Amino acid sequence: xxxxxxxxxxxxxxxxxxxxxxxxxxxxxxxxxxxxxxxxxxxxxxxxxxxxxxxxxxxxxxxxxxxxxxxxxxxxxxxxxxxxxxxxxxxxxxxxxxxxxxxxxxxxxxxxxxxxxxxxxxxxxxxxxxxxxxxxxxxxxxxxxxxxxxxxxxxxxxxxxxxxxxxxxxxxxxxxxxxxxxxxxxx
Numbered sequence: 001x002x003x004x005x006x007x008x009x010x011x012x013x014x015x016x017x018x019x020x021x022x023x024x025x026x027x028x029x030x031x032x033x034x035x036x037x038x039x040x041x042x043x044x045x046x047x048x049x050x051x052x053x054x055x056x057x058x059x060x061x062x063x064x065x066x067x068x069x070x071x072x073x074x075x076x077x078x079x080x081x082x083x084x085x086x087x088x089x090x091x092x093x094x095x096x097x098x099x100x101x102x103x104x105x106x107x108x109x110x111x112x113x114x115x116x117x118x119x120x121x122x123x124x125x126x127x128x129x130x131x132x133x134x135x136x137x138x139x140x141x142x143x144x145x146x147x148x149x150x151x152x153x154x155x156x157x158x159x160x161x162x163x164x165x166x167x168x169x170x171x172x173x174x175x176x177x178x179x180x181x182x183x184x185x186x187x
Contacts, residue, residue, distance in 0.1 A: 072148060075146070075147065075148065075149070076148065076149050079123070080122075080123040080125065080147065080149065080150070080179030080180075081107050081123050081125060081179075083146075083147060083179075084125045084127075084143065084147065084150070084177065084179065085105065087142055087143055087146050087147065088102060088105070088127070088139065088142075088143070091138070091139055091142050095131065095135050097131075098131065098170075099131050099132050099135050100129060100130075100131035100132065100135035100136065100139065101129065101130050101131055102127065102128070102129055103128045103129060103130050103172070104126070104127060104128040104174075105125070105126075105127045105128075106125075106126045106127075107123060107124065107125055107126075108124045108126055108176075110124070111124070112124050112153055112176065112178055113153065114151060114153050114178045118178075118180060120180050121180065122178055122179060122180040123178075123179050124153070124176060124177070124178050124179075125150075125176070125177045125179065126174070126175070126176045126177075127174075127175050127177075128172060128173065128174040128175070129172070129173045129175075130160070130170050130171065130172045130173075131170055131171065132170070132171065133171055136157075136171065136173045140152075140173075140175065143177065147177075147179060149179050149180050150177045150178070150179045151177065151178050151179070152175060152176075152177055153176045153177060153178045154174075154175065154176040155173070155174070155175050155176075156173070156174045156175075157171055157172070157173045157174075158171070158172045158174075159171055159172075160172050
């Protein structure tokens with residue numbers, strides 16, 4: 001090899017070939033790195049779309065129930081005594097006095113057995129009815145289904161006979177409910 005061909009081979013062929021090999025190695029390493037990043041981001045995107053789909057399904061289930069939930073929240077914040085009275089006032093006109101009659105409605109000021117163990121605002125309602133068993137059960141059902149915060153503390157059912165109206169027998173149901181008020185939201 002002559003002195004003229006040696007630098008041509010060294011700088012004309014070998015150096016560009018080494019440069020091209022290094023460049024090719026860098027490109028291959030960069031492509032593999034980008035592929036790994038792309039696969040990771042594709043996995044994250046797939047998880048996010050699954051989350052969004054699950055959220056949409058959950059929203060479809062919850063949307064119809066949202067109004068009921070808001071109504072229940074309003075019931076929990078309402079004054080239990082007035083709500084109790086309003087429920088009974090809407091129920092009683094449905095029946096004749098012989099079938100169901102409210103004989104007493106008292107709001108005791110003491111906390112009761114249950115109230116002593118609860119550290120929240122509460123109201124107690126003591127009510128008594130006389131009449132048949134079916135209407136009494138409906139009254140109890142109405143109160144307990146429309147007032148989720150009402151807890152039946154005491155229930156006493158006795159049988160009485162009316163001496164004046166031809167020995168008519170009827171039941172007397174005395175109930176004591178403890179109703180708590182929902183705490184106000186802190187903002």
